[in-house]
Amino acid sequence: MKLVFAGTPEVAVPALDALIASGRHEVAAVVTRPDAPAGRGRRLLASPVAERAEEAGIEVLKPVKPRDPEFLERLREIAPDCCPVVAYGALLPRVALDIPAHGWVNLHFSLLPAWRGAAPVQHSIMSGDEITGASTFLIEEGLDSGPVYGTVTEEIRPTDTSGDLLTRLAFAGSGLLAATMDGIEDGTLKAVPQPGDGITLAPKINVEDAQVEWAAPALRVDRVVRGCTPAPGAWTGFRGERLKIVQAVPVPERTDLAPGELSVGKNNVYVGTGSYAVELLWVQAQGKKPMRAADWARGARIGAGEKVGTLAV
Numbered sequence: 001m002k003l004v005f006a007g008t009p010e011v012a013v014p015a016l017d018a019l020i021a022s023g024r025h026e027v028a029a030v031v032t033r034p035d036a037p038a039g040r041g042r043r044l045l046a047s048p049v050a051e052r053a054e055e056a057g058i059e060v061l062k063p064v065k066p067r068d069p070e071f072l073e074r075l076r077e078i079a080p081d082c083c084p085v086v087a088y089g090a091l092l093p094r095v096a097l098d099i100p101a102h103g104w105v106n107l108h109f110s111l112l113p114a115w116r117g118a119a120p121v122q123h124s125i126m127s128g129d130e131i132t133g134a135s136t137f138l139i140e141e142g143l144d145s146g147p148v149y150g151t152v153t154e155e156i157r158p159t160d161t162s163g164d165l166l167t168r169l170a171f172a173g174s175g176l177l178a179a180t181m182d183g184i185e186d187g188t189l190k191a192v193p194q195p196g197d198g199i200t201l202a203p204k205i206n207v208e209d210a211q212v213e214w215a216a217p218a219l220r221v222d223r224v225v226r227g228c229t230p231a232p233g234a235w236t237g238f239r240g241e242r243l244k245i246v247q248a249v250p251v252p253e254r255t256d257l258a259p260g261e262l263s264v265g266k267n268n269v270y271v272g273t274g275s276y277a278v279e280l281l282w283v284q285a286q287g288k289k290p291m292r293a294a295d296w297a298r299g300a301r302i303g304a305g306e307k308v309g310t311l312a313v
Contacts, residue, residue, distance in 0.1 A: 001081035001185050004061075006031040006104070010048040011170045012086035012220075015107055016175035019084065020056055025181055029059040031091050032061040032067070043198060067093045075099050082184060084177055085139065087172075094141060096285040102184050104139040107177045109169045110202070111135060111151055113194040116144035119203035121169065122162045124202075125229035130156055132165070133172035138191045143201075147191030148182045159249075161229040188199050198264070205232060211234045212307050214260035217275040218250040236260075239300075246282035246290050262307035263301050269293040 002262035003025050009295065019027050030053035035044040048052070053060050072095060073108075082102040085092075096272055097104055109121035112135040119125075124132045133153040137222050140146040152172045156165060183189025210228040225248050228234040234245045248271075257263055257272025269280040280293035285300075 001025045001102070001181060001308045002030045002079065003079060003181065004031060004080040004083045004100070005049075005085075006045045006083055006088040006284045007086040008089045010031045010105075011089050011166055012088075012173040013048050013052050015084065015086045015177045016052055018178045020058075021180065022178050023180075023187070025185070027056075027058055028055075028080060029061055031061045031063070031071075031075075031083075031088065032066055033228060034062045048227065050093075066090055066096050072096060072099070080281040082181060084181060086173070086177070092139060097141070101280035103200050105136055105149065105174045105177070105180060105184070106139050106144070108135050108137060108144055109133075109166065109173065110136060111153065112148055113197075113199040115200050115202040118145060118204040120202040121166045122202070122205045122227045123200075124227075125160060125165065126223045128223055132156055132169070134169050134176055136173075136176055138195075145194060147193045149183065149189055150176055152176045154222075159226070161226045163230045180303060207232050210234050212245060212309075214271065215274045217277050218252075219251055221273050221278055222248065222250050222287075223251050227247060236308045238285075238308045241286040243286070243308060244290075245280065246284055248278045248280050251277045252281050258307075260307040262297075262302055262306050262308060264294075264297045267294050269297045 003019060004029055005019060007287060009015060019025060030049060032047045035046050037043065038045045049058050050060050061071060061074060076099055080100045083100045083104040084107040085104050092104060108120065110124060111133040115123050127206045131153055135151045136149040138146040154169055154172055180189060210232045212224055225234040225245050235242045236245060250271060253265040254270055254277035255271060257277050259272050260272055261272040270277040271280060282290050283293045283296050285296060
């Protein structure tokens with residue numbers, strides 16, 4: 001088939017690579033978000049998908065909105081059979097959805113209908129799921145509600161951050177997306193409507209969602225830290241500023257600390273929760289680089305009974 005691939009961040013690149021490498025389909029063009037300012041100089045940078053497409057000599061389309069007339073006209077000129085999508089980042093209007101004969105097929109990082117929305121991997125970890133996966137489905141105008149072509153499953157490991165899990169799903173899902181294109185082309189794959197039960201939503205995780213509640217059980221604290229790593233980053237208040245919790249582990253044998261109470265040893269920093277303590281391994285003070293928690297604690301000269309948990313001085 002002739003394909004137009006839509007995607008933007010690094011997590012979409014493995015799927016684009018898989019389609020290019022398959023040799024069975026022609027990736028005629030790539031649709032991605034416009035160049036965005038990045039870094040201290042706020043220079044405009046192309047998306048990872050745009051960079052990969054340019055390396056491969058593939059035409060890159062960067063509409064401000066997918067309903068822009070110039071973009072729609074070019075898409076009609078290309079006349080793709082199907083448009084595979086991975087984390088494109090913009091809503092597709094009906095007029096665009098109707099152009100390819102086989103529609104737009106999205107690779108979504110959950111086992112639909114679970115975790116429809118922008119942050120399925122983060123929500124899966126934060127909710128304590130043991131299994132997740134990826135799904136390919138036909139895009140409709142509803143939120144991730146279209147019929148499903150196929151799935152792959154992936155175990156959530158006890159120490160997985162959302163970054164770890166998303167990386168594995170990106171590579172597992174790339175094979176699924178390529179196989180889905182093959183099945184659509186040869187007519188062996190039919191999309192199956194999603195069941196009406198088991199629907200959960202995964203809205204974008206904002207900075208407020210990433211604040212650690214120390215009165216919660218240690219397992220909940222652990223899930224929030226892992227689910228919000230690397231973005232937006234779990235955090236807590238300390239001496240009127242934000243302290244990012246980069247890595248922490250539950251310590252069931254420490255039950256002597258009140259929620260938010262710090263205990264500092266020579267090489268360890270513990271914080272009390274609503275159950276047992278967690279050990280802080282890596283933290284990032286406001287305006288600083290990530291550092292080992294023990295080094296941070298020595299520099300901060302934490303007093304006995306001092307707590308984390310509020311931004312008030």
